[in-house]
Each structure stands twice: as C-alpha cells, then as structure tokens.
Amino acid sequence: xxxxxxxxxxxxxxxxxxxxxxxxxxxxxxxxxxxxxxxxxxxxxxxxxxxxxxxxxxxxxxxxxxxxxxxxxxxxxxxxxxxxxxxxxxxxxxxxxxxxxxxxxxxxxxxxxxxxxxxxxxxxxxxxxxxxxxx
Numbered sequence: 001x002x003x004x005x006x007x008x009x010x011x012x013x014x015x016x017x018x019x020x021x022x023x024x025x026x027x028x029x030x031x032x033x034x035x036x037x038x039x040x041x042x043x044x045x046x047x048x049x050x051x052x053x054x055x056x057x058x059x060x061x062x063x064x065x066x067x068x069x070x071x072x073x074x075x076x077x078x079x080x081x082x083x084x085x086x087x088x089x090x091x092x093x094x095x096x097x098x099x100x101x102x103x104x105x106x107x108x109x110x111x112x113x114x115x116x117x118x119x120x121x122x123x124x125x126x127x128x129x130x131x132x133x134x135x
Contacts, residue, residue, distance in 0.1 A: 008036060015041065016091045024054045063093055063101050064110075068127060071111070075126040078115075082125075 008031040015024035023044040029036050043054035070085055071077060077085070079098055086092045093101070102125055105111040115123045 007032060017094070020091060022091075025051070062090060063098065064105060066090055067098075067101060067105065067125075068110075071125055071127045076114075076124045078122040078124055080122070 008029060011028045013026045013028065014020070014022070015026055016022040025042050025044075027040040027042060029038055029040070041054045042051040044051055066087060067082065070082055074081075074085070079095055079102065082102075083092060083095065083098060102111065102113075102123075106113045106125075109128055111125045112128050113123050113125055115121045117123045
C-alpha cells in the first residue's frame with residue numbers, strides 16, 4: 001500500500017449549532033501552497049444546489065453585547081447562568097465558545113471574575129465600572 005501526500009486538506013464545519021437553520025459553513029484549509037486561504041465562509045444557495053462565498057460577520061460583537069446586557073441586569077452570573085438566560089432570538093454559543101468570550105473580556109478589562117473556576121465554585125462575572133480593576 002502506497003500513501004500519497006496531500007496537497008490540500010479542507011475541513012467543513014457548521015457556522016452555528018448543527019440544529020440551526022443557518023445555511024453558512026466554515027471551511028478550514030491546510031496546504032503547502034501559499035495561495036490557499038486558511039479560512040473561508042460559504043453559504044448554500046437558496047435552491048440548495050451550490051455554495052457561494054458568504055459575508056464574514058464579526059464573530060465576537062453580538063455575543064459580547066449580549067453578555068454585557070445580561071450582566072448589567074444581573075451581575076455575578078456564571079457561564080451556566082448566562083447560557084440559561086441567553087435570548088431566544090440569538091443563537092446560543094457553545095459553553096467553550098462563551099468561556100473564550102468571557103476570558104477575552106476579562107483580559108480586556110471589561111469584566112471582573114470571581115471564584116475558583118471549578119464546579120463547586122464556578123467563575124462569576126461582573127461588568128467593570130470605570131476606575132475598577134479586572135479580575
């Protein structure tokens with residue numbers, strides 16, 4: 001049996017959750033060719049016969065705005081609390097994705113984080129008021 005090297009490797013992932021009706025997909029590519037785009041977002045056409053390049057939206061803008069809104073009304077929430085209160089009109093992120101947004105917001109000084117980060121004492125998040133330090 002002879003194994004041949006691959007010139008291009010492409011993975012296709014859902015843009016949102018698998019059960020969503022979103023017709024967009026995200027392609028990730030690895031290649032030895034410099035011209036190969038590393039990421040591309042595509043969308044299934046209305047008739048469902050072909051894919052076209054889709055507009056790339058800002059991935060962190062909407063979740064961060066929702067996080068700010070939820071923490072403004074009820075500070076001290078955990079990741080699980082935020083997910084359970086997530087507005088039905090917006091796609092709910094996976095817990096790992098939400099945790100990355102929360103960590104980035106803590107690093108940027110937008111949120112403070114309390115707790116040990118384990119199941120008996122999960123992280124709790126609050127909006128940082130002006131003049132207040134993060135974490």
